[in-house]
Amino acid sequence: MDSAISEQRQTLSSTADNGLKIVVVGGFGVGKTTLVRSVSEIRPLNTEETMSQAGEGIDDTVGVAAKTATTVAFDFGRISLDAHNVLYLFGAPGQERFWFLWDRLFSGTLGAVVLVDTRRIADSWYAVDRLEHHGTPFVVACNDFGGRAHTAAEIREALDLGDEIPLVFCDARSRESSKQVLISLVEHLKNVVAADPENGPRPIPEPAP
Amino acid sequence: MSSRVRPGRDDSPDRLYTLTGGRSGTGSTSFDVVTLVVAESDPVPGMQSEHAAILRMCRFPTAVVEVAAGLGLPVSITKILLSDLHDTGRISARHPRPASYRLPDHDILEQVLVGLRNL
16 A cells, blocks of 8 residues: 555655645535645645544533534645645635634634635535634635626625625636636735735834733 | 555544654654655664654655655554654754745745746
8 A cells, every 4th residue: 555655646845945825615516626726846745634522521420422523534635845835725615513623623724725616605604704703814706507608796795705806707627717716816825925914024022011 | 546445544543643652743753745764774673664654755855745645544644653663863953944935935935936946
């Protein structure tokens, strides 16, 4: 098994020392893995995270602690950007239980792409809401499934999307198109960083009492 | 999906505790999912098989998620196994450069942009 895996694996440069992440969030079947595959230098891999919530309390007289596990599977791909920086792209489900693991898995993410199927826009409401809540910068990318063409204004209204959040159309099967989605996210991030007042000179912290 | 039993996925959660010797935390080292792991030694006879597999996998820098996918184990369990190896000096860890603030550094974003445009 190990040899089969290592044969398929392309190794990173030995100088690689800075992992970066971008998360692609979207509903089932919206094309997250397709987009990741389009730009990844490796075949997308799948892994999972489990969060167990063991029952607490040593005085639990029942004796059997209730144990519930939340398991979320996600795909990821990889792009070697230069000799040092490696970008990992995570395709993550948008459903409710996933967000419990967001901080553990994706804290420090550069930003997120919300991938939308315009035939099922409602599937993306929750993701947009959670990203806004987390303060994670994101762009919305509409994957073209060849249905009735919606205008950007219609989609913005349906998602209640602020004017400052970029909305792009893409074909997740296309490497060039998927690459443009990522570029639009990074361009947006640059704007967010430039506009952030707290990113400027920071005040001298108050001495502790 | 393959039909082979995937440890950690198709087993009961109790097996995961056995793999990690009952621990659920990683002690001092804090591995990110994209921390790059590099083996500093070869596997030795008698080593726990998961530890040996990690050392074989990480001859070149390999992210924690790639290790988890290779082992077929959840990320949190993988981190515990990695911290064992880190504590004994068998791997080194290249952690992501922390942003000076909650938003990414402008310089890093520029580098990402250049890299993406060159794809």
